Amino acid sequence: MNLKIGRMEPGPRNAITDVPGVRVGHCTVDSQRHKTGVTVVLPCADDIFQQKMVAACHVLNGFGKTAGLMQIGELGTLETPIALTNTLNVGLVHDAMVEYMCRQAEAQGYAIESVNPVVCECNDGSLNDIRHRAVGEKEVFAAIESASPDFDQGDVGAGKGMICHDLKGGIGSASRIVEIEGERFTLGVLVLTNHGSLKDLTIEGQNVGEQIDCRIRKDSPDQGSCIMIVGTDLPVTSRQLGRIIRRCSVGLARLGSYIGHGSGEVMVGFSTANRIPSEGGCFTLRCIQESQINKAFRAAAEATEEAVLRSMLNAKTVTGYTGEVRRSLSEFWQP
Numbered sequence: 001m002n003l004k005i006g007r008m009e010p011g012p013r014n015a016i017t018d019v020p021g022v023r024v025g026h027c028t029v030d031s032q033r034h035k036t037g038v039t040v041v042l043p044c045a046d047d048i049f050q051q052k053m054v055a056a057c058h059v060l061n062g063f064g065k066t067a068g069l070m071q072i073g074e075l076g077t078l079e080t081p082i083a084l085t086n087t088l089n090v091g092l093v094h095d096a097m098v099e100y101m102c103r104q105a106e107a108q109g110y111a112i113e114s115v116n117p118v119v120c121e122c123n124d125g126s127l128n129d130i131r132h133r134a135v136g137e138k139e140v141f142a143a144i145e146s147a148s149p150d151f152d153q154g155d156v157g158a159g160k161g162m163i164c165h166d167l168k169g170g171i172g173s174a175s176r177i178v179e180i181e182g183e184r185f186t187l188g189v190l191v192l193t194n195h196g197s198l199k200d201l202t203i204e205g206q207n208v209g210e211q212i213d214c215r216i217r218k219d220s221p222d223q224g225s226c227i228m229i230v231g232t233d234l235p236v237t238s239r240q241l242g243r244i245i246r247r248c249s250v251g252l253a254r255l256g257s258y259i260g261h262g263s264g265e266v267m268v269g270f271s272t273a274n275r276i277p278s279e280g281g282c283f284t285l286r287c288i289q290e291s292q293i294n295k296a297f298r299a300a301a302e303a304t305e306e307a308v309l310r311s312m313l314n315a316k317t318v319t320g321y322t323g324e325v326r327r328s329l330s331e332f333w334q335p
Contacts, residue, residue: 003309003335006302011175014306016188017149018175019231021045021272024190025147026157026171027139033321036128038093038135039157039171040143041082041190041229043270047108049101049115051275052077054285056242057268060249064225064264067094068118076238078270080117081144082229084158084171084192087123089135094119096140120266122194122225124161127320154314158192161320164312165209165256166198166220168326172311176299178234180292185234185273187296189248189303192227193311195263200256203309203333209256212332223262226252228304230269234296235286245269247297251304309335 011018021044028037043053055078057069065087072078080101085093097117105112124130143157152171155162159170175188197220201209228248236244245267252259259265274285288296312329319325 001313001335003306003313005306005309008176008299008302011177011186011188013149014175015173016041016175016190016229016231017151018186019188019233019272022188022231023147023149024151025143025145026152027143027146028156028160029134029139030160033129033132034134035161035318035320036086036124036134037157037160038139038143039084039159039192040140040147042144042147043078043081043231043272049079049105049112050278052079052278054236054238054241054271054274054276055269056238056245058242058246060265060267061259061263063262064121064266065090066120066266068116071116072118072268077276078118080115082118082120082268083140084120084227085135086128086130086158086161087121088130089133090119090121092133092136093140096137099137100141100144118268120192120227120268122162122192122227124194126163126324127318127326128161129321153310155316155318159311162192162194163224163326164193164308165196165201167312167329168315168318169193170311170315172307172309172314174303174306174310176303178295178299180288180295185232187230187232187234187299187303189300189307190229191304191307191311193308194224195226196255196257197221200258202254202256208333221260221262223260225264228267230267230300233272235273235288236271237285237287240287240293241269241271243293244296244300247300248304250301251308254305255308
């Protein structure tokens with residue numbers, strides 16, 4: 001795909017998995033009744049519960065049902081993979097993540113008595129019969145099992161039934177290289193897109209949505225949610241990471257979203273650079289100088305903008321369980 005957003009260099013895969021150790025897996029449920037699924041971001045291959053990661057979260061508009069943000073906000077650490085699914089499946093996916101973490105701990109020879117799974121959601125009820133919750137433990141474990149540095153984008157996993165700017169949305173990802181004093185770091189973004197209005201869709205400064213709108217006659221309000229997961233190997237504190245992930249909103253705005261009342265814009269970030277031991281006394285944490293943070297701000301903005309476009313361009317046209325059709329951006333616009 002010949003898509004180039006912004007001025008920064010992308011990573012080799014141009015995905016969140018350019019951050020060393022990060023993998024992404026999907027399980028897609030695609031039937032006449034269901035267009036849904038689950039996507040799991042695994043930040044590392046080793047034991048994240050005993051060696052936690054610096055993390056941060058931000059809720060720009062809180063029309064959502066995400067689980068696990070309260071503890072991230074309080075402690076500034078991540079101790080599980082991050083799962084994405086639909087609104088009514090948050091509870092079942094949370095339960096599956098608890099089971100997964102308990103099994104992982106048992107295999108390592110210790111017991112978990114408390115764990116904070118992070119499960120984020122968007123509502124795919126327009127295309128998916130959401131009331132009959134189709135994602136549970138089997139699907140979550142399948143997504144984890146399939147996790148890889150190379151993963152599909154578009155209408156897959158949690159993105160199968162999502163709608164973005166009135167067209168087909170889904171899973172998208174992009175990355176940027178951040179160079180500080182001769183060291184090269186990576187910042188990647190993965191999005192679950194289910195937001196925006198077609199008439200507002202702006203690409204490379206052009207109001208593309210107005211031209212498309214004449215052909216498919218959609219004029220919905222900006223609602224429905226966007227989940228933004230930021231992974232990086234930049235050495236940062238939780239506070240610094242919180243500042244960085246808030247710049248994901250710039251990417252949404254560049255594409256024309258004004259973050260409507262009925263939309264849940266949630267950002268979760270983690271850094272693989274500093275691991276936080278579960279036990280012990282003091283430990284050393286490395287972080288960037290604040291004067292260098294603008295580079296990470298730009299990276300988050302550019303990668304989010306491109307990730308949203310990739311979620312739409314990689315998605316195929318999907319017909320929902322009621323016969324509603326959502327068409328791919330690729331039918332109307334190509335980079």
